[in-house]
Amino acid sequence: MNKIRKSYVPFMKAGMQNLIIYRLNFIGFVIGGLIYCFVMFYLWRAVFASNGGDAFLGFSMTDMVIYLFLSNTTSQLIFSSVSNEIGEEIRDGSISMRLLKPVNTDLSYMFTELGTVFMKLVVLLIPMILGLEIYRYCATGNVMFNVGNFLLYLFSAVLAYIISFRVNLCFGFIAFYVKNLWGIGILKNSIIGFLSGSLIPLAFMPDGLRVCLEYMPFASMSYTPVMIYMGKYGTYEIIFRLGLQIVWSVLLYGLSKLIWLGAIKRLCVQGG
Amino acid sequence: MIYAEHLRKEFKKIVKEPGLKGSFKALFKPLKETVVAAEDISFHVPKGEILGFIGPNGAGKSTVIKMLTGILTPTSGECRINGKVPQNDRKNYVREIGAVFGQRTQLWWDLPLQETYLVLKEIYEVDDAKFKKRMDFLNEILELEKFIKSPVRTLSLGQRMRADIAASMLHSPKVLFLDEPTIGLDVVVKDNIRQAIMKINKEEQTTVILTTHDISDIELLCDRIVMIDKGKNVYDGSLHELRENYGQTRELVFETDNNSKLTEEEFRKGLKLNENDLVIESDKNNFKVRFNSRKLPVGEMLGYTLSLTKVKDISVKDADIEEIIRNLYRQGEKSDE
Numbered sequence: 183m184n185k186i187r188k189s190y191v192p193f194m195k196a197g198m199q200n201l202i203i204y205r206l207n208f209i210g211f212v213i214g215g216l217i218y219c220f221v222m223f224y225l226w227r228a229v230f231a232s233n234g235g236d237a238f239l240g241f242s243m244t245d246m247v248i249y250l251f252l253s254n255t256t257s258q259l260i261f262s263s264v265s266n267e268i269g270e271e272i273r274d275g276s277i278s279m280r281l282l283k284p285v286n287t288d289l290s291y292m293f294t295e296l297g298t299v300f301m302k303l304v305v306l307l308i309p310m311i312l313g314l315e316i317y318r319y320c321a322t323g324n325v326m327f328n329v330g331n332f333l334l335y336l337f338s339a340v341l342a343y344i345i346s347f348r349v350n351l352c353f354g355f356i357a358f359y360v361k362n363l364w365g366i367g368i369l370k371n372s373i374i375g376f377l378s379g380s381l382i383p384l385a386f387m388p389d390g391l392r393v394c395l396e397y398m399p400f401a402s403m404s405y406t407p408v409m410i411y412m413g414k415y416g417t418y419e420i421i422f423r424l425g426l427q428i429v430w431s432v433l434l435y436g437l438s439k440l441i442w443l444g445a446i447k448r449l450c451v452q453g454g
Numbered sequence: 455m456i457y458a459e460h461l462r463k464e465f466k467k468i469v470k471e472p473g474l475k476g477s478f479k480a481l482f483k484p485l486k487e488t489v490v491a492a493e494d495i496s497f498h499v500p501k502g503e504i505l506g507f508i509g510p511n512g513a514g515k516s517t518v519i520k521m522l523t524g525i526l527t528p529t530s531g532e533c534r535i536n537g538k539v540p541q542n543d544r545k546n547y548v549r550e551i552g553a554v555f556g557q558r559t560q561l562w563w564d565l566p567l568q569e570t571y572l573v574l575k576e577i578y579e580v581d582d583a584k585f586k587k588r589m590d591f592l593n594e595i596l597e598l599e600k601f602i603k604s605p606v607r608t609l610s611l612g613q614r615m616r617a618d619i620a621a622s623m624l625h626s627p628k629v630l631f632l633d634e635p636t637i638g639l640d641v642v643v644k645d646n647i648r649q650a651i652m653k654i655n656k657e658e659q660t661t662v663i664l665t666t667h668d669i670s671d672i673e674l675l676c677d678r679i680v681m682i683d684k685g686k687n688v689y690d691g692s693l694h695e696l697r698e699n700y701g702q703t704r705e706l707v708f709e710t711d712n713n714s715k716l717t718e719e720e721f722r723k724g725l726k727l728n729e730n731d732l733v734i735e736s737d738k739n740n741f742k743v744r745f746n747s748r749k750l751p752v753g754e755m756l757g758y759t760l761s762l763t764k765v766k767d768i769s770v771k772d773a774d775i776e777e778i779i780r781n782l783y784r785q786g787e788k789s790d791e
């Protein structure tokens with residue numbers, strides 16, 4: 183453990199410093215996300231208004247607001263750009279410099295990214311939760327914040343990050359075969375956006391599709407933690423969902439290791 | 455220390471016909487072609503030696519270095535360094551080596567240089583006292599103080615290269631791989647870098663494998679050279695031997711008032727040399743003689759020319775590495791026939 187701390191924490195620090203150097207980039211990222219949330223908010227408000235009622239498939243408008251903002255924030259928090267990173271390093275050949283370091287390749291990517299995840303947690307998630315709770319208080323007149331659910335949310339979000347990281351890692355290794363990832367990267371992001379329920383809550387989807395999607399790893403990526411936070415799951419279901427996340431984390435870990443072993447043999451470094 | 459046995463590396467490459475039409479064709483029916491980057495390379499290097507690993511562009515030098523450092527997996531053949539096969543346990547193996555690729559950097563692009571060294575210190579588990587001593591040593595020979603607080607992306611090429619060399623030496627590696635560490639640098643920086651390599655080799659018995667196109671790098675640093683071409687070994691031995699065997703061509707340049715009398719035929723007749731061993735080029739004031747110094751000592755050629763004309767200035771040029779490679783290459787072609 184101490185060894186991990188010593189050799190990988192520097193990667194995390196470097197990741198954080200990078201984020202600070204490109205802070206405008208980060209601010210743009212945050213504001214872009216917020217604008218997207220508001221667009222979705224007005225869209226769903228129109229849906230609720232045309233429905234005439236308060237609740238829609240068990241979601242009140244207040245629920246919907248919490249869902250939209252929190253699921254967006256969660257997907258930003260757990261967003262992993264490791265596939266772009268690998269893709270870029272393979273395209274320009276700088277992956278060779280990473281392979282020269284006596285560290286685990288995937289852990290070095292992960293810790294660099296954890297630096298930015300940590301920053302996002304502080305400047306994005308905490309203010310968002312505060313804002314949402316104030317909104318909820320104004321809308322309903324009750325304090326509905328539940329510490330237990332919040333802690334479970336965090337735990338589930340950590341698992342969600344691991345899943346998101348591993349999925350992107352597997353995807354990034356495709357770059358060893360195709361050399362340039364940009365195009366299919368866009369495809370991947372929109373597919374994940376849909377399958378993970380960050381675009382439309384999975385609860386709104388037809389039953390058959392919903393059940394399928396809920397078992398897939400993508401649903402665990404932002405839907406599960408947000409539903410836990412909102413108290414939509416009972417105890418039994420929480421345990422089941424978290425268990426599912428753990429199973430997916432382990433499976434994807436194994437898969438990424440397997441792909442790595444095959445990919446590293448195929449590596450050809452481009453450009454000298 | 456370092457054993458490379460029959461290393462071979464093939465790549466699959468997609469061949470595209472020229473033009474937009476070709477691109478479309480390649481999109482749907484890619485035509486694959488196998489490229490052999492290294493065909494059959496073998497050599498070994500004892501501990502503490504500086505080996506010059508040379509060859510023309512595209513000979514496969516970088517590919518071999520990448521196999522030796524564990525980045526690439528050989529298609530066939532084997533390499534062992536310190537008794538370890540790089541590909542088998544990359545993480546532990548790379549602890550013992552340092553590497554610089556002239557075209558790339560291992561420095562953290564956006565961070566101040568100092569930060570990279572601190573990160574490396576942790577990764578390689580260098581303790582504080584050793585780290586301080588090491589940094590002082592590297593500062594002294596590579597003069598890093600002036601830019602150690604600047605972000606790496608703002609460094610000049612010479613500064614960056616010095617910083618990269620320092621980064622590769624920080625953890626006192628047993629083997630150092632330097633792939634064109636002096637490319638594109640001015641004389642002063644080149645000299646700094648050579649000093650650093652020499653010092654570390656002398657003081658710590660570091661084994662160094664160096665690729666370069668600069669003959670003075672080899673002359674100043676290397677005990678031995680291995681030359682490859684088209685993915686195969688063509689020469690293995692000392693520089694002196696190489697010169698003796700292949701680099702016998704010398705070039706004399708005379709500055710004269712009037713050289714119209716000096717013709718190639720006259721020289722050939724007078725010195726009894728054929729056209730393979732003597733070539734003359736002349737323009738208005740300069741008169742260039744390139745000849746085989748084994749057939750005729752330089753002194754005799756000088757005396758002969760001086761006896762024919764009045765000379766203002768003379769310069770003697772040694773065979774350069776390109777010339778030697780050309781010679782070797784020509785011989786290789788002959789033996790193929």
